[in-house]
Amino acid sequence: MLRFLVRRAAWFALTTWVVITLAFFLLRAAPGGPFSSERKLHPSVEAALREQYHLDWPLWKQYLHTLGPLNLDGRGWLGDGADPFGGVLAGDFGPSMQHRDVSVNDVLASSLPISITLGSLALALALVLGLSAGVASAHSPGSKLDQSVRALATGGLVLPNFVLASLLVLVFAFWIPVLPVAGFGTPRHLVLPSLALALPFAAYIARLSRAGLLETLSKDYIRTARAKGASRARILWKHALRGALAPVVSYLGPAAAGVLTGSLVIERIFAIPGAGTHFIASALNRDYTLAMGVTVVYAVLVFGFNTLVDVAYTLLDPRLDLEQEA
Amino acid sequence: MSERSASSTPSWFRDADYEFAAVQIERLRPESPWRKARERLGRRASVRWSLRFLVFLALLSFLAPLLPLPSPAAITVAAEPAPPVAPWSAFGDHKFVAEYWELNPLDRALVSLRTSLFGKWRTGPWLGTDALGRDVLARVVWGSRTSLLVALCAALTSLVVGVTWGALAGLVGGRLDNLLMRIVDVLFAVPTIFIVIFTLSFLDAPKGAVGEAPLLSREQVFFLVVGAVSWLSMARVVRGQVLELKRSAFVEAARIAGASTPWILRVHVLPNVLGLVIVNLTLTLPSVILYEAFLSFLGLGVEPPKVSWGLLAAEGAEALNPLESYVWLIAAPAVVMALTLFALQTLGDGLRDAFGVEERSER
Numbered sequence: 094m095l096r097f098l099v100r101r102a103a104w105f106a107l108t109t110w111v112v113i114t115l116a117f118f119l120l121r122a123a124p125g126g127p128f129s130s131e132r133k134l135h136p137s138v139e140a141a142l143r144e145q146y147h148l149d150w151p152l153w154k155q156y157l158h159t160l161g162p163l164n165l166d167g168r169g170w171l172g173d174g175a176d177p178f179g180g181v182l183a184g185d186f187g188p189s190m191q192h193r194d195v196s197v198n199d200v201l202a203s204s205l206p207i208s209i210t211l212g213s214l215a216l217a218l219a220l221v222l223g224l225s226a227g228v229a230s231a232h233s234p235g236s237k238l239d240q241s242v243r244a245l246a247t248g249g250l251v252l253p254n255f256v257l258a259s260l261l262v263l264v265f266a267f268w269i270p271v272l273p274v275a276g277f278g279t280p281r282h283l284v285l286p287s288l289a290l291a292l293p294f295a296a297y298i299a300r301l302s303r304a305g306l307l308e309t310l311s312k313d314y315i316r317t318a319r320a321k322g323a324s325r326a327r328i329l330w331k332h333a334l335r336g337a338l339a340p341v342v343s344y345l346g347p348a349a350a351g352v353l354t355g356s357l358v359i360e361r362i363f364a365i366p367g368a369g370t371h372f373i374a375s376a377l378n379r380d381y382t383l384a385m386g387v388t389v390v391y392a393v394l395v396f397g398f399n400t401l402v403d404v405a406y407t408l409l410d411p412r413l414d415l416e417q418e419a
Numbered sequence: 420m421s422e423r424s425a426s427s428t429p430s431w432f433r434d435a436d437y438e439f440a441a442v443q444i445e446r447l448r449p450e451s452p453w454r455k456a457r458e459r460l461g462r463r464a465s466v467r468w469s470l471r472f473l474v475f476l477a478l479l480s481f482l483a484p485l486l487p488l489p490s491p492a493a494i495t496v497a498a499e500p501a502p503p504v505a506p507w508s509a510f511g512d513h514k515f516v517a518e519y520w521e522l523n524p525l526d527r528a529l530v531s532l533r534t535s536l537f538g539k540w541r542t543g544p545w546l547g548t549d550a551l552g553r554d555v556l557a558r559v560v561w562g563s564r565t566s567l568l569v570a571l572c573a574a575l576t577s578l579v580v581g582v583t584w585g586a587l588a589g590l591v592g593g594r595l596d597n598l599l600m601r602i603v604d605v606l607f608a609v610p611t612i613f614i615v616i617f618t619l620s621f622l623d624a625p626k627g628a629v630g631e632a633p634l635l636s637r638e639q640v641f642f643l644v645v646g647a648v649s650w651l652s653m654a655r656v657v658r659g660q661v662l663e664l665k666r667s668a669f670v671e672a673a674r675i676a677g678a679s680t681p682w683i684l685r686v687h688v689l690p691n692v693l694g695l696v697i698v699n700l701t702l703t704l705p706s707v708i709l710y711e712a713f714l715s716f717l718g719l720g721v722e723p724p725k726v727s728w729g730l731l732a733a734e735g736a737e738a739l740n741p742l743e744s745y746v747w748l749i750a751a752p753a754v755v756m757a758l759t760l761f762a763l764q765t766l767g768d769g770l771r772d773a774f775g776v777e778e779r780s781e782r
Contacts, residue, residue, distance in 0.1 A: 111605050112609050116613065123617070252753060255713075259749060354713070357717065362736070
C-alpha cells in the first residue's frame with residue numbers, strides 16, 4: 094500500500110506539472126492578452142499593468158515564476174516576510190488579472206466550496222439512485238420494474254444534461270411550482286441542480302450494477318449460499334452486491350471527472366456562483382492566473398479522486414494488488 | 420494445399436480416408452468470428468431497426484440541400500416562435516429563398532439541383548419556427564450534418580490514431596510500450612475539457628485584437644479537438660487486446676508451426692482486434708455527440724448561422740420560461756438526438772454481444 098501511494102505521488106507530481114505547463118503555454122500562445130479588452134487602455138497604462146503582472150518578462154522567466162516555489166521578482170528567492178513564497182507549486186496562484194484587487198486564491202476560496210458541495214451531492218445521488226435502481230432491476234429481471242428502470246436509464250444516457258435540467262425546471266419549477274428555478278443558498282436550491290447533474294451518471298451506474306449483479310448471481314458460490322438456505326435478500330445484499338460493485342467503483346473515477354465537467358453547464362443554467370463559471374470566463378478573458386488556478390485545482394481534484402477510487406477498489410476485492418496496478 | 424497433401428500421401432492411405440478426413444476438418448473448422456457475429460446481429464429486430472434509422476439519418480443529412488425544406492438561415496421578422504403546424508393543414512408554399520451560409524461546391528450544386536427540381540416550393544412549418552422565424556425542421560435536418568460530422572471525425576481519429584497507438588504499444592512492447600502508455604495515462608489524467616476550452620478560445624480573439632487571422636477556422640479546430648480527445652480509450656483497449664492475443668495459445672501455436680509475423684498479424688491478430696474496435700467505436704459515438712452539445716451550450720461549438728443539434732437544444736433550453744412554453748424548440752432537437760443516441764447504443768450493445776466483448780467502464 095505504501096509503495097502504491099509513493100508511486101501515485103510521483104505520478105501526481107508528473108501530471109500536475111504537465112497540466113501547469115500545458116495551461117501556461119496554451120494560454121500564452123492564444124491571441125490577445127488579459128488587458129486587450131473592448132476598452133482599449135492607454136499604452137502607458139497597459140505597459141504599467143503588464144509590468145505589474147510581470148508580463149514584460151521573457152517567457153521562460155514568467156514560466157518559472159508561475160511554477161514556483163522560488164520567487165523571481167527580486168524580493169529574494171523565498172519572497173519577503175509579508176508575502177512569502179509564490180508560484181503554483183507553493184499553492185499561491187497570485188493576483189487575478191481581470192478581477193482587480195482580488196487574488197486567485199480568494200476567488201477559489203469563495204467559489205470552490207459551492208462547486209464541491211454540488212459535485213459531491215450529485216455523485217452521492219448518482220450512486221444511491223443508480224445502485225438502488227440497478228439492484229431493484231436485477232432482483233427480478235424481465236419484470237415491469239426492470240423494464241421501466243432500463244427505459245429510464247436509457248433516457249438518462251441519450252440526452253445532454255442541460256436538456257435534462259430544462260425538463261426538470263419545466264416540470265418542478267414551472268408546471269408544479271415546488272422548487273426554485275435558479276439561485277443558490279438554501280438546500281431547496283440544490284435539489285434540481287444536483288439531480289440534473291446526477292441523472293446521466295445514475296443511469297450508467299444502474300446499467301453497470303444491473304449487469305454486474307446478474308453476472309454475479311449466476312456464479313457457483315451464490316448457488317451454494319442458496320443451497321445452504323440463505324434468504325434471497327441476504328444473498329443479494331451480502332453475497333452478490335460486493336462482487337457486482339467492482340465495475341461501479343471503477344466507474345466512479347471517470348464519473349467524478351464527468352460531474353466536474355457537467356457542473357460547468359449546470360452552474361450556468363441554475364446561476365450558481367461556483368468555480369465552473371470562472372473556468373470558461375477566465376479562459377476567454379485570458380485571465381492567465383485565474384485560468385491556471387481553476388485548471389490546476391480541477392486536475393488535482395480529479396487525480397485525488399481517482400486515487401481514492403483505486404484504494405476503494407482493492408478494499409472491495411482483496412485479490413487485486415495495488416503494487417501491480419500502480 | 421489439398422492437391423499437394425493428396426499427392427504426397429503414402430499409398431496405404433486410401434482416397435476414401437482422405438475424403439473423410441477432409442470433410443471432418445471442414446466440419447470442425449471454427450466458424451469465422453465475422454460470420455458468427457453477423458448472424459447473431461441479424462437476429463435482433465432492435466439492431467436491424469437501429470441500423471436502418473442510422474442509415475436513413477445519414478442519407479437525410481447528406482442530402483439536406485436537395486430536400487424541399489425552407490432555408491435554415493433565412494430570418495423573417497416574427498414577434499415570437501410559431502408552434503408546429505400539421506402537414507395536412509399547411510403542406511407547403513412557394514416562398515422559398517435560397518439563403519445559406521457559405522457552402523462548399525458540392526452543397527451548392529445540390530442546392531441548385533433542388534431549385535431546378537422543386538422551384539420555389541417548400542414544406543410548411545411542420546415543426547414550428549423559432550424566434551427569428553427560421554423553420555425548426557430545416558434546422559434540425561441541417562444541424563444533423565454538424566453532429567454527425569463531429570461523430571465521424573472522432574471515429575476516424577480514434578480509428579487511425581488510437582488503433583495505431585495501441586497496436587504499436589502492444590506489438591512492440593518493452594520500453595516503447597511503457598512510453599506510449601504513460602503518455603496516454605497522463606493525457607487521461609489531464610481533464611480534457613481544459614485542452615478543449617483553451618484550444619477553442621485561441622480563435623476567439625478578444626475584440627481588441629482584430630486583424631489576427633486564425634490559422635484554421637473555428638469549426639476545423641473544433642473538429643480537430645474533439646477528435647484529439649476521443650482516441651485515448653481506443654488506444655488502451657486495443658493495446659490490452661493485442662497483448663492478450665500475443666500471449667494466447669493459438670498465436671503461439673501458429674508461431675511454432677512456422678507462420679511469419681505478417682501472416683500472424685493479418686490472420687490471427689487483426690480479425691480478433693477489429694471486433695473490439697468496432698464495438699468501442701459505436702460506444703464512443705454517443706458520447707462525442709453529447710460532447711458537441713455540451714460545447715455548443717457553452718458557446719464553444721459551431722458559430723451561428725450554422726446549426727448543430729447541440730446549438731438547437733441550447734437555444735431551446737434558453738427559450739423556456741414560465742409564461743410562454745415554446746416546448747417544440749427544445750423537443751425537436753432533443754427527440755432526434757435521443758433517437759440517434761438510442762439507435763447507436765442499441766447497435767453498440769448488439770455488436771458487443773455479437774462479438775462477445777465484456778462491458779467495461781472506460782478507464
